[in-house]
Amino acid sequence: MNLVMSSDHPRPLVRAESIAKIYQGKDGATAVFEDLWFSIHEGEFVCLIGHSGCGKTTILNILAGLDRSDAGAVLAGGSEIDGPSLDRAVIFQSHALLPWLTVLGNIAFAVRSRWPGWRRDKIIEHCRTFIDLVGLKGAEDKKPAQLSGGMRQRVGIARALAIEPKMLLMDEPFSALDALTRGMLQEELLRICRKTRQTVFIITHDIDEAILLADRIILMSNGPGAVIAEIVENPLPRERTRHDMHHHPLYYATRNHLLDFLVNRSRDLAGSRHADPRHPPAIRPAADRPAPVPALPPASSTRAVAL
Amino acid sequence: MSSLALGAWAVIVSLAILAAFLAFWHLGTQSMGPGAAMDSEYAKLMGATATTGQSAMPGPGQVGHKLWEHLTNPFYDNGPNDKGIGIQLAYSLARVLAGYAIAVTLALPLGFAIGMSPLVYQALDPFIQVLRPISPLAWMPLALYTIKDSGLSAIFVIFICSVWPMLLNTAFGVATVRREWLNVARTLEVGRFRLAFAVILPAAAPTIMTGMRISISIAWLVIVAAEMLVGGTGIGYFVWNEWNNISITNLIIAILAIGVVGMILDQTLGRVARLVTYPE
Numbered sequence: 001m002n003l004v005m006s007s008d009h010p011r012p013l014v015r016a017e018s019i020a021k022i023y024q025g026k027d028g029a030t031a032v033f034e035d036l037w038f039s040i041h042e043g044e045f046v047c048l049i050g051h052s053g054c055g056k057t058t059i060l061n062i063l064a065g066l067d068r069s070d071a072g073a074v075l076a077g078g079s080e081i082d083g084p085s086l087d088r089a090v091i092f093q094s095h096a097l098l099p100w101l102t103v104l105g106n107i108a109f110a111v112r113s114r115w116p117g118w119r120r121d122k123i124i125e126h127c128r129t130f131i132d133l134v135g136l137k138g139a140e141d142k143k144p145a146q147l148s149g150g151m152r153q154r155v156g157i158a159r160a161l162a163i164e165p166k167m168l169l170m171d172e173p174f175s176a177l178d179a180l181t182r183g184m185l186q187e188e189l190l191r192i193c194r195k196t197r198q199t200v201f202i203i204t205h206d207i208d209e210a211i212l213l214a215d216r217i218i219l220m221s222n223g224p225g226a227v228i229a230e231i232v233e234n235p236l237p238r239e240r241t242r243h244d245m246h247h248h249p250l251y252y253a254t255r256n257h258l259l260d261f262l263v264n265r266s267r268d269l270a271g272s273r274h275a276d277p278r279h280p281p282a283i284r285p286a287a288d289r290p291a292p293v294p295a296l297p298p299a300s301s302t303r304a305v306a307l
Numbered sequence: 308m309s310s311l312a313l314g315a316w317a318v319i320v321s322l323a324i325l326a327a328f329l330a331f332w333h334l335g336t337q338s339m340g341p342g343a344a345m346d347s348e349y350a351k352l353m354g355a356t357a358t359t360g361q362s363a364m365p366g367p368g369q370v371g372h373k374l375w376e377h378l379t380n381p382f383y384d385n386g387p388n389d390k391g392i393g394i395q396l397a398y399s400l401a402r403v404l405a406g407y408a409i410a411v412t413l414a415l416p417l418g419f420a421i422g423m424s425p426l427v428y429q430a431l432d433p434f435i436q437v438l439r440p441i442s443p444l445a446w447m448p449l450a451l452y453t454i455k456d457s458g459l460s461a462i463f464v465i466f467i468c469s470v471w472p473m474l475l476n477t478a479f480g481v482a483t484v485r486r487e488w489l490n491v492a493r494t495l496e497v498g499r500f501r502l503a504f505a506v507i508l509p510a511a512a513p514t515i516m517t518g519m520r521i522s523i524s525i526a527w528l529v530i531v532a533a534e535m536l537v538g539g540t541g542i543g544y545f546v547w548n549e550w551n552n553i554s555i556t557n558l559i560i561a562i563l564a565i566g567v568v569g570m571i572l573d574q575t576l577g578r579v580a581r582l583v584t585y586p587e
Binding site: 064065066083084085086088089090092094096098099100109110113114143144145163 | 485487488490491493494495496497501505506509510512583585586587
């Protein structure tokens, strides 16, 4: 097992400290997830994987400021997140475009929110840059209902990028799309984020999407009482594409590790607690050891150096 | 059948129904021929129906002839009890639009407040539930007593009957704006004013317009009854006056005019509703 060095990420952009979501039921309180600690560094692409019911969307909403954690806090730039911010743009699973506005209108709505003092032609020019970036040139004056699912999500991405946020939060952005469109959009997202050095936090349950996009993959055990089971460092080189990544010698080791986690270990780990929830095990899949790692290795040997 | 469009066939069937209706009407109101012989004094008392078999109900020809007179001269004014049907309709429309306008200016902001705030909703709900089922005409005596002006009372009755559908639809439309659109606005740190006018209003506009359309229909239904009570002017008064004159021809024309104007009001708002409707 490799000890993960994170010296290239000097300071976290966002840091979740012991966040939890607790629902008051008829027979007492149930924690959907509890005591989650993780960081997202500048320029990093972090992916969260877990089964339905482990509170993935709630975690994203807490990061976005749309929901509140019932314990702990999320720190962004040294201060606690206490509401939504233009610094953190959200791309919703259902694209959430305003149906009465055109493509340009939807993006301009966001741009005007970010820079209220801008003149109209400057706003439109700014919008067009991002419409071109996501490949929607020519569709500016169309309404969302006239667009395909993939094009709508492109508008959602353009709207989020156009406000030039410090961070993108994406909630299963491609899960409602067909496989071909999904693959195309994943690659474009990767290209855009590499170009703009965008920090991204993305929720998915698609393993290949995680391997293609993410630098680090946070694995959640099943809820209720979900915890971060481990954080997987993606061993594939950053310059990977959907077409060639499965030729990489570490691709199957990584894939098998994630699949094994989702199929078996996420369930076995449900409700269990780490000895040290602040430092969940950091794993870097290696070709010589494709077998599953022990369920709960001693925290000291697998501790990530920097978080 | 295949060579003609559905719309063309619908027009043909409509015209056939109209023709059949006019034919039955014509046959049903035909003269039966002279009745039994009677004393001339008595015949005068009995009128045309008994003596010549002439039906009291006018035929389509008579109504058509009278209708043409009204259409060619709709705005004549020969004193309080003899005004053109156009003038009467204009009086009614003015009352409906005045009461309706007051209802809009009150119902839309209040509906917005109810839809945005669960507190306002729960606080006002008992009042709305009690006031809403009251027949608008039940307010009339109270309005006459307090306002002391029959014309204004009629406007008040229109206001009170058209306010509820708009209020409830606005509140419902505002309360049920899709959560994701509100979340988009929240993540963009959109201010309250802009949230209300740039997100909630366009999102709720189709529902609000439905309420406004229901309201204008109800207002037009109620104005006829209200004017029968307050008298003086208006199409409702015209109907009542012609009933006192036993001018069935004019009654039929008035009924037709009420229907046509009501349709125009509804279609106009329907057109506005289409403008603010968005496909999802």
